[in-house]
Amino acid sequence: IPKFIIDADTGIDDALAILYGLKSDKADIVGITTGFGNIPVEQATDNTLRIVKLAGFEHLVPVSMGAARPLVRHPEFATRVHGRNGIGDVELPPSSQRPAEEPADAFIVRMAGELGGELSLVTLGRLTNVAHALRRDPGLPAKIKHVYVMGGAVRVPGNVTPVAEANIWGDPDAADLVFRSGLAVTMIGLDVTLRTRLHQHQLDALRLHCKPENREVVDFIDRSMQAYFRFYGESNGFDACAPLHDPLTMLAAVEPGIVHTETLRLSVECEGKHCLGMTVADLRHRAAVGHPVRVGVEVDAASAVEKLLAVF
Numbered sequence: 001i002p003k004f005i006i007d008a009d010t011g012i013d014d015a016l017a018i019l020y021g022l023k024s025d026k027a028d029i030v031g032i033t034t035g036f037g038n039i040p041v042e043q044a045t046d047n048t049l050r051i052v053k054l055a056g057f058e059h060l061v062p063v064s065m066g067a068a069r070p071l072v073r074h075p076e077f078a079t080r081v082h083g084r085n086g087i088g089d090v091e092l093p094p095s096s097q098r099p100a101e102e103p104a105d106a107f108i109v110r111m112a113g114e115l116g117g118e119l120s121l122v123t124l125g126r127l128t129n130v131a132h133a134l135r136r137d138p139g140l141p142a143k144i145k146h147v148y149v150m151g152g153a154v155r156v157p158g159n160v161t162p163v164a165e166a167n168i169w170g171d172p173d174a175a176d177l178v179f180r181s182g183l184a185v186t187m188i189g190l191d192v193t194l195r196t197r198l199h200q201h202q203l204d205a206l207r208l209h210c211k212p213e214n215r216e217v218v219d220f221i222d223r224s225m226q227a228y229f230r231f232y233g234e235s236n237g238f239d240a241c242a243p244l245h246d247p248l249t250m251l252a253a254v255e256p257g258i259v260h261t262e263t264l265r266l267s268v269e270c271e272g273k274h275c276l277g278m279t280v281a282d283l284r285h286r287a288a289v290g291h292p293v294r295v296g297v298e299v300d301a302a303s304a305v306e307k308l309l310a311v312f
């Protein structure tokens with residue numbers, strides 16, 4: 001089964017993506033790296049350790065802490081979206097597992113070498129850790145099978161600004177470096193994630209039908225999602241539902257056929273006053289600007305949600 005490192009700024013939807021990745025028998029999660037983003041990196045790391053414990057993998061999956069700030073800019077957080085603690089202010093029991101000694105970028109480089117081309121990355125936050133890994137080992141693109149990136153927006157508006165999606169906007173220089181690096185990238189952006197929504201009635205049904213050993217996990221998912229539903233109700237007018245940005249990215253990595261991609265030439269705006277962090281696709285007939293990236297353009301949202309919930 002395919003091997004992954006998940007890189008996350010563990011907020012509400014990151015947590016669900018991690019739980020899915022750990023529970024799915026189609027993915028082998030060899031480690032989780034953390035970064036700043038929704039919250040500061042220390043909080044993201046603590047959340048990740050608690051989520052790993054909740055899933056029953058305490059001491060079984062290494063968690064390695066990464067970047068506290070973007071490559072060149074100042075960090076900004078999103079507690080308005082994810083709650084003060086990043087996971088909808090749900091209190092999970094602390095873990096006795098400590099973060100790994102090895103920092104995230106070194107861990108990525110080492111695992112890529114050890115796994116001989118079999119390792120893929122799923123990034124659910126800023127691309128800062130991957131950018132640092134590329135700086136540490138410029139030969140990394142030849143050693144990594146694929147990178148599935150949650151981020152960007154091509155034919156739809158942004159979320160954090162009119163044109164930029166939060167993960168790219170939060171460190172555009174890192175995203176730029178990754179897209180140019182020669183790494184094989186699939187970008188799962190707002191074009192497909194906003195259309196893939198989890199509804200309260202699906203969580204109600206999951207509570208009734210989940211495997212007995214997953215009751216606590218499902219209770220956490222339902223409770224943490226309440227903050228996400230509230231935010232998307234206020235900001236997007238959604239009715240008791242929220243988009244599955246990060247879970248869809250994990251799904252796209254393990255379930256072929258859920259997201260349909262198209263190879264587009266992409267550039268990241270790193271200097272603009274109005275367009276900072278925009279993922280600019282060259283949609284002209286003879287595309288010439290940017291680097292080729294597989295971009296999610298269509299999604300089978302119903303089977304995405306079904307496959308996601310089926311592991312619990």
Ligand code: BDR
Pocket residue numbers: 011012013014038078081124125150159165166167245246
């Ligand atoms: C992305 O931003 C974060 O708030 C979410 O976890 C997701 O990774 C969506 O723009």
Ligand code: CA
Pocket residue numbers: 008009010011013014038124125246
């Ligand atoms: Ca995230």
